[in-house]
Amino acid sequence: MTDAPKRTPLYDLHVALGGKMVDFAGWEMPVQYPMGIMGEHKQCREKAALFDVSHMGQVILRGDNVGEKLEAICPQAYATLKEGKARYGFFTNEDGGIMDDLIVSNAGDHYFVVVNAALRHQDIPHMKAHLDGVEVTEIFDRALVAVQGPAAENVVGDLCPAAREMKFMETIVADIDGVECRLSRLGYTGEDGYEISIPDADAERITKLFLAHDDCEPAGLGARDSLRLEAGLCLYGNDIDQSTSPIEASLAWAIQKRRKEEGGFPGADRIQKELADGAAKKLVGIKPSGRAPARQHVEIQCAEGNTIGEITSGCFGPTVGGPVAMGYVAAPHGKTGEQVKLIIRGKAHDAEIVALPFVTQNYKR
Incomplete structure (x- = not known):
């Protein structure tokens, strides 16, 4: 017997709004609404879309020197993370692979961490085992919603004026219609926006207030995937996993200079070696020339017909107006402009390696 999928505090609202519900990481989540994935994607790029991300794990870390202790299990510089700031990071294993990616915020008297839904069973015990004295x-009593898009500042700011003053990767606690919420100016669509942690009891009411704005519509998992792929953002389990190093995944930017130099985190030997000498493979953007999307595990061949890698994520990119993909290729390949072949259902299709992201990221710097 398997456990029935869990429901977020917004489940009834999703159903009322016509959401098509699917099992995702053990949760009943909306994959799309009547507007459709293409419409929801366009809504987010041009106005604002609201996503329920309550299935993600929200974790509070309290104790002395939390940031310093996090540096023993993450390659990021969390000891110097300023209060009110958030930072993207990841846990690494002893082999230098990525255990999970996460967002860590310095909330002053504690640190606030958001981890992937499918890996909370791994991440929580991992932190408990390795963060001594923390x-x-x-x-379990707060929803998490993401309001994303160029109109997100107005959608959230009309209800919470303090949100307008925030910059990318900043976090605050503020009042929204009489409810104390945590707002973080970040997201995973490539657009400006916020993730808002709301007490369960008020989650549906506050979410309805956001959706009452003329520029805001609900969006599901389908649009969330096409948006993040166009923005060149990795999805755990597709583009990064336990065997993938941050250097292979083109995530060296997420390891601060001090940490690159001093090491002291799991897998540092491999990661520092790859920083110095290069990795055996690398993540690249791929633009198929036709209309057929290249899905995960599609083989990538060089012009001479030799296998050089495989696709990890692929879909139709509504903003791009054609299929987009990401995948790993052997290090000697992967230069922007290189022509490759994608083997889709036994047939070779022309494609080109392109720079990521496919669309400009519009964060509020």
């Missing part, structure tokens, strides 16, 4: 508490 109280690790997973929050």
Whole structure:
């Protein structure tokens, strides 16, 4: 017997809004609404879209020197993360692979961490086992919604004026219609926006207030995937996993200079060696020339017909107006402009390696 999928505090609202519900990482989540994936994607790029991300793990870390202790299990510089700031990062294993990616925020008297839904069963015990003297508490009584798009500042700011003053990767606690919420100016669509942690009891009411704005519509998992792929953002389990190093995944930018130099985190030997000498493979953007999307595991061949890698994520990119993909290729390949072949259902299709992201990221710097 398997456990029935869990439901977020917004489940009834999704159903009322016509959301098509699917099982995702053990949760019943909307994959799309009547507007459709293409419409929801366009809504996010041009106005604002609201996503329920309550299935993600929300964790509070309390204790002395939390940031410093996090540096023993993450390659990021969390000891110097300023109060009110958030930082993208990841846990690495002893082989230099990525255990999970996450967002860590310095909330002043504690650190606030958001981890992937499918890996909370791994991440929470991992932090409890390795953060000596730190109280690790997973929050189960708060929803998490993401309002994303160029109109997100107005959608959220009309209800919470303090949100307008925030910059990318900043976090605050603020009042929204009488409710204390945590707002972080970030997201995973490539657009400006916020993730808002709301007490369960008020989640549906506050979400309806956002959706009442003329420029805001609900969006599901389908649009979330096409948006993040166009923005060149990795999805755990597709583009990064336990065997993938941050250097292979083109995530060296997420390891601060001090950490690159001093090491002291799991897998540092491999990661520092790859920083110095290069990795055996690398993640690249791929633009198929036809209309057929190249899905995960599609073989990539060089012009001479030799296998050089495989696709990890692929879909139709509504903003791009054609298929887009990401995948790993052997290090000697992967230069922007290189012509490659994609083997889709036994047939070779022309494609080109392109720079990521496919669309400009529009964060509020």
